Amino acid sequence: MLNTSNKNNRKMIVIHGGHFSSLRGFYDEVSRLMMKDTDWKVGTLDGFDDILYGGFGVFENNEEIDMVWEESEKSQEDLGDRATRAFYQNKITQGKPFNIELMKQKLNDLNTGKGQTLFDILVEIIRSHHNITLILR
Template identity: 65%
Template structure:
């Protein structure tokens, strides 16, 4: 992910490059490297990703988003939920099981869709998928 600031209109822009990662952990590393350069911690959860977006204003360009859509699709999401269920506490197992069931039934969101929804929930950010 690259970041730059345009002096012309003070709009910040950040680039998530889907070719730089192939799983959720890699995605967290990618966004941490750009949006949190000067921090001594890294994003490691969906909530953490949501939290750091409050400090960003501008445009996020997601290059190679189709690759990310596949990488963070059904299989990765299924494993994500299964791992949380295996871990148990502190996770709400009933809720996660419901999300897993919804996913399997074709009604649940993939990790890619969840990440898109998180970004789009921030009105100060515009998202461009490339």
């Protein structure tokens, strides 16, 4: 949901964790919410980062955005260790163009409790955009 009438006159984007249970589903959700009236859809972590800069889709460059992630605990589970292991294993299996050694290291970090899950990575990407305030609910 995109709401342009919150109290600070900031746009609000609401991601519903109940609408998806996989990374592909997350990409579909944010594409639906943020890329209206465009032919481009999110399909990678880098692509997700790119749309958060704005300038196309539903908000402009550096526009102040409140991003609310409803049912974030469900998403944290859905995009947790199991999904992240499968993500890295898939990259390792595919081989090039992926950096296999990096993927193996990230998988090892995850297996030893030091790595980030997909949920952690998505949250970090969002928080790296200083014009976006992330609210986990």
